Amino acid sequence: MKIVIVGSGNAATVLGKVIKGSGHDIVQVLSRDELHAKKLASILGSEYGNYITTPYKDADLYLFALTDNALHHLYEHVQLEDKIVVHTCASVSKNVLTEISEKHGVIYPLQTLNKESDELPEIPLLIDASSTEILTFLKTFAHTISDDVSVVNDEDRLKFHIAAVFVNNFTNHLYAMADDFCAQENIDFKRLMPLIAETAARIKKYPPKEVQTGPALRQDIYTLGKHLKMLSADPDLKYIYLKLSESILKLHQVK
């Protein structure tokens, strides 16, 4: 298939690599920033240009990997009547593309994508479309680039995004807080790597609620007290420690 990619950020870059790697032909990369477009185009072996001023090349699919805000203003600049257009955003309705083309949809990668990373992770794709015909087309395309494709509507995609914020954004933030704490206290964060890996691996086998451990769960006042005393030098860390400990107690109460 011939594909035009619009955008040059993490989603555009990683999806571009995956699409090219699956044997498709990326004919054009368009971005607001032409230098970024040029850089990505050189990786993907395509032409490049500006997504507002450059004429769009002919393609089977136009993939808009843009921010929420850019998507909302897209109709002011771009018309692709009768072409198949998709966006890649979790929290934006597919209808944002209605005025670009009647034939529209969504391909949302439920994965954290990092354009600097060489290795491509497994990417579950949540897809949706304006009609069953387009949905069938997108399903066929999505299966060429991922083994994990499911049809998910606007509302459920938003819900998946919320769950993703918990397991990715917030989890990564906890890693970052622990990393900062270790640096500050002069202990080696790297020693926690096996623990982090095991914590993530374990939920493949057990529901997370069943394998919860720690001083909050066992209401170990002695250890909680020692930890909070040690954290008194860092009020932000102490605050989150308290809030999440309370939250653990709440979740494990009989509701």
Next chain:
Amino acid sequence: MKIVIVGSGNAATVLGKVIKGSGHDIVQVLSRDELHAKKLASILGSEYGNYITTPYKDADLYLFALTDNALHHLYEHVQLEDKIVVHTCASVSKNVLTEISEKHGVIYPLQTLNKESDELPEIPLLIDASSTEILTFLKTFAHTISDDVSVVNDEDRLKFHIAAVFVNNFTNHLYAMADDFCAQENIDFKRLMPLIAETAARIKKYPPKEVQTGPALRQDIYTLGKHLKMLSADPDLKYIYLKLSESILKLHQVK
């Protein structure tokens, strides 16, 4: 080496399996609950008994994998003069064993241990001892059961425990909250598995602060608003969403 294991919980069970698997001879399992001791002893091929009433067999090392509270009361029941005794707790000083034996120390597994799990994870060991002689002995022993051994004193072990609470207990709690949310909203938590795995894997290559993403970090008011509205049916989840979003903003401000 001949080892006596005291305890029958997660730490006793997993460390017992690892020690036996490394070719040592576990001669006795003692626990407060004799049925639990019997069960673990049958796995480890040892004798069993009650850790307060049963006479302790002769061994090269006595490993007390007990709770913080049990350790604090141990001296009321157990004397093992001239024997080498260790405990496995993060937040308890090695000195809690002073009255059991002058030759004491700590072998703390910096890992989440689950006695139901068949696979044994990589277990970094943080060790400490009452003298350099005992430390050398424990170091040699620890290296027979783990590739990752380091000497860490009481204070730093407590710090590692705090960091472990963040990357394990709190992270697992976020998984549990997301799992609950998915069940409630009728979407499939399993679809998040690749995202969870990638989030944990990525920090081996990048400092977590550098790979933080999400609506809070980019101050995406539009998406935050959509998420909070969707979460209004679940005040506990909404509260943690807000607190962690605030915390992300705080950590990424210029300090």
